[in-house]
Amino acid sequence: MLYQLEGSQAVARAVALCRPDVVCAYPISPQTHIIEALGALVKSDQLDAEFINADSEFSALSVSIGASAVGARAYTATASQGLLFMMEAVYNAAGLGLPIVMTLANRAIGAPINIWNDHSDAMSVRDSGWVQLFAETNQEAVDLHFLAFALAEELSVPVMVCVDGFILTHSIERVDLPEPEVVDALLPPFLPRQSLDPNDPVSIGAMVGPEAFTEVRYLAQVRLHQALDVIPRLGERHRSLLGRHAAQLIDGYELDDADVVVIAMGSVLGTIKDVVDDMRAEGHRIGALSITCFRPFPAAAVREALSRATRLVVVEKAFSIGYGGILSTDISLALRGLSTPIHEVIAGLGGRPVWADSLRGVFSDALAGTLVETTFLDLDRSLVDAELARMAATRRSGPPAENVLRDLADVGRSA
Amino acid sequence: MSIERTPVRFYQVGSFAVGNRLVEVERRSAQSDPGRANSLTSGHRACAGCGEALGARYALDAAMRASHHQLVAVNATGCLEVFSTPYPETSWRLPWLHSLFGNAAAVATGVAAGLRATGRGHVRVVAQGGDGGTADIGLGPLSGMFERNDDVLYICYDNEAYMNTGVQRSGTTPGAARTATTESVGEHPGNRFGQGKDLPRIAMAHEIPYVATATVADLFDLESKVERAMEIHGARYLHILVPCPLGWGSVSSDTVRLARLAHQTGLFPVFEARYGEVTSITPIRRPEPVESYLRLQKRFAHLFNREGEVADRATVALIQSHASHNITRYGLLGDSDD
Ligand SMILES: Cc1ncc(C[n+]2csc(CCOP(=O)(O)OP(=O)(O)O)c2C)c(N)n1
Ligand code: SF4
Ligand SMILES: [Mg+2]
Numbered sequence: 001m002l003y004q005l006e007g008s009q010a011v012a013r014a015v016a017l018c019r020p021d022v023v024c025a026y027p028i029s030p031q032t033h034i035i036e037a038l039g040a041l042v043k044s045d046q047l048d049a050e051f052i053n054a055d056s057e058f059s060a061l062s063v064s065i066g067a068s069a070v071g072a073r074a075y076t077a078t079a080s081q082g083l084l085f086m087m088e089a090v091y092n093a094a095g096l097g098l099p100i101v102m103t104l105a106n107r108a109i110g111a112p113i114n115i116w117n118d119h120s121d122a123m124s125v126r127d128s129g130w131v132q133l134f135a136e137t138n139q140e141a142v143d144l145h146f147l148a149f150a151l152a153e154e155l156s157v158p159v160m161v162c163v164d165g166f167i168l169t170h171s172i173e174r175v176d177l178p179e180p181e182v183v184d185a186l187l188p189p190f191l192p193r194q195s196l197d198p199n200d201p202v203s204i205g206a207m208v209g210p211e212a213f214t215e216v217r218y219l220a221q222v223r224l225h226q227a228l229d230v231i232p233r234l235g236e237r238h239r240s241l242l243g244r245h246a247a248q249l250i251d252g253y254e255l256d257d258a259d260v261v262v263i264a265m266g267s268v269l270g271t272i273k274d275v276v277d278d279m280r281a282e283g284h285r286i287g288a289l290s291i292t293c294f295r296p297f298p299a300a301a302v303r304e305a306l307s308r309a310t311r312l313v314v315v316e317k318a319f320s321i322g323y324g325g326i327l328s329t330d331i332s333l334a335l336r337g338l339s340t341p342i343h344e345v346i347a348g349l350g351g352r353p354v355w356a357d358s359l360r361g362v363f364s365d366a367l368a369g370t371l372v373e374t375t376f377l378d379l380d381r382s383l384v385d386a387e388l389a390r391m392a393a394t395r396r397s398g399p400p401a402e403n404v405l406r407d408l409a410d411v412g413r414s415a
Numbered sequence: 416m417s418i419e420r421t422p423v424r425f426y427q428v429g430s431f432a433v434g435n436r437l438v439e440v441e442r443r444s445a446q447s448d449p450g451r452a453n454s455l456t457s458g459h460r461a462c463a464g465c466g467e468a469l470g471a472r473y474a475l476d477a478a479m480r481a482s483h484h485q486l487v488a489v490n491a492t493g494c495l496e497v498f499s500t501p502y503p504e505t506s507w508r509l510p511w512l513h514s515l516f517g518n519a520a521a522v523a524t525g526v527a528a529g530l531r532a533t534g535r536g537h538v539r540v541v542a543q544g545g546d547g548g549t550a551d552i553g554l555g556p557l558s559g560m561f562e563r564n565d566d567v568l569y570i571c572y573d574n575e576a577y578m579n580t581g582v583q584r585s586g587t588t589p590g591a592a593r594t595a596t597t598e599s600v601g602e603h604p605g606n607r608f609g610q611g612k613d614l615p616r617i618a619m620a621h622e623i624p625y626v627a628t629a630t631v632a633d634l635f636d637l638e639s640k641v642e643r644a645m646e647i648h649g650a651r652y653l654h655i656l657v658p659c660p661l662g663w664g665s666v667s668s669d670t671v672r673l674a675r676l677a678h679q680t681g682l683f684p685v686f687e688a689r690y691g692e693v694t695s696i697t698p699i700r701r702p703e704p705v706e707s708y709l710r711l712q713k714r715f716a717h718l719f720n721r722e723g724e725v726a727d728r729a730t731v732a733l734i735q736s737h738a739s740h741n742i743t744r745y746g747l748l749g750d751s752d753d
Contacts, residue, residue, distance in 0.1 A: 021532035022525060050528040054521070055559025062518035062556060066489065066525025069512050072533050074525070092514050196487045196510035196526065198538055205513035206500035 007138040008033030014142040016047040017183040021072035024052040024063040028082040030165035031105035057082040061089035068098035071195035080107035094129030099152035107165040108350040116351020117165040119317040131159040132295040134265040164267040249298035251290040258287030261309040299334035347377035422449040452479035459506040460498040464667025466657030477638040481645035482539040489523040491544030492516035517552035520560040523567040546573040550586040550612040561621035574659035582662040586612035599717035618652040622691040625651040632675035664713020676708040681738035
């Protein structure tokens, strides 16, 4: 049925349709509306689940670990600092092979504290053993949750659905929520591989030494890689049951004859596709590739999709401080042996709007062969230079973030 | 596949360790029953005389009996977790989960919630950890579990330091005790005196249904407290003093003796509390000065001279004043109202 819903409400209802047994979370913007909505669904008996108000994110994921270990379907949601606060449990849930589903309402990581959207939270746990799926629209955010539970439980791996904070979580859009029977058909009952049961006692989480740690880790890699086969299969099934385009590992847009291909994750693809449309109308051979599944990285599919492109532009909402683009590093590994130039464009940090005009400028440079290797989109170089000059001139130059904002205010006054 | 339980074979008779099998049947301890669960079975790697190993077996066997073997245990990182488990040699004969050092209480909340949500609410949940996992790194999750009154019995095995990592100070290490991070050097003899973290009182401040303390010296008392705790639903807390021969520098055969002396000196008050109020105490029948407890432990050796006489009178007097304060506060010399 069609609804006009805030993204968080839509995600909450999608999660409820998946009938989680235990929902446990801790509030943080921009995830709060999701758990508030789930709490309300439990209170109003529309969702039969244990709803637990945790004392921290570390506890929230720990509660989920306990619930999942007894074979209950467990769900949590967080963002940014909350994800970092639960970090030890993030790795632990994956290491134990517990199929917990988490919504990550993507938000920047401080300092400086910033509540707005980028992908640095998701990138901080990319090596933890969770599947990471990125939603492009609110409809995709909804559908990815059905997929997430099915995938997690089939493979015994935790799955994180990344939904751009505010841009998706707080925007009201039309979404189609399936009938409960349809979701039940997509999501079979949870049959755990391991479960704490007094009638069949096992020890879970005991120590493993050097003699077998490599093998246990290797198995985690194998299990996660299986997602590369399972996601397309589940996607196919979702397509037939939901009657609409359903999640894939990657999603190409106007790729067939594209020379320049723009690669990105999440909601920014909406803007990118608009720009691609405009530029195509002017006769430019440009296309886009959406990476829906970031972990495991679908290297073979990416390589195949990009095989005929002559130039690549990776637009990313995070970067590895001290090196550069994270997604672009993965793309270049996937294209090992090919000589396609790859440009990284770091954009949308801490909620900075990613303007179509700015993207268009970058893409035009790429088409003209004049784009530099790394671009920080719409970076105000004068602010950076002023602070660098201050640091060179004075030892006690003060907090850099405050200096930049003072300069910005001055710029504003003089304008 | 359900677990096969072979009866325990006893080689001792009438000892405290097996709970005096000579008394009448109904007064016998769970430990004296050859059909006991033996939740933590032999073959683990604890040091000889480990109080924690003893306490865990006593407590879990009693909880297993009380729950008709419908029990799940969650364990924090620490000696108990490490010595009992390296795969594939687990000593646990009940469903057992180790997640992290600081999250046992929260994991147990999840276990209880998951069981309830999947129609297995009759299965009971115990969380257990050392003093470090409970008083320090895990205090937030523990307090959250108490405050929500989740249906979990949390057991802290207090050996008064981080033993698993080599005897460093914890929030429950007593004043003057030597640990690897509170060496006794010159003017600074061992751990400084502070209030410490009085975990049973912190638990009581949450006004949870049941809080109790016990030692491995009094098996009947320990078992009966576990049983009482298991009769109640909601958050429950049991704090067991478990001497650690390695960390305390004591003789392995003195573990039970030290636990008894901790009670008899007043240094470790043994009591029960309901909803934040003390409801019973275990009286001290034969009071002992703190020296007789301290003298048996190398962690307090700097307080004595070679002849075993008190050398640092001021410090010993301070420790004695702590013991006396406990005796007054809990009325430990009076009759038990239990
Ligand atoms: C987050 C984290 N910090 C530190 C450690 C290292 N560590 C493991 S066990 C332990 C001490 C355990 O002390 P306690 O809880 O008192 O248990 P005991 O070993 O004394 O029984 C420490 C510091 C860890 N495993 N995880
Ligand atoms: S160090 Fe102490 S607590 Fe650890 S196994 Fe040895 S005696 Fe037991
Ligand atoms: Mg300890």
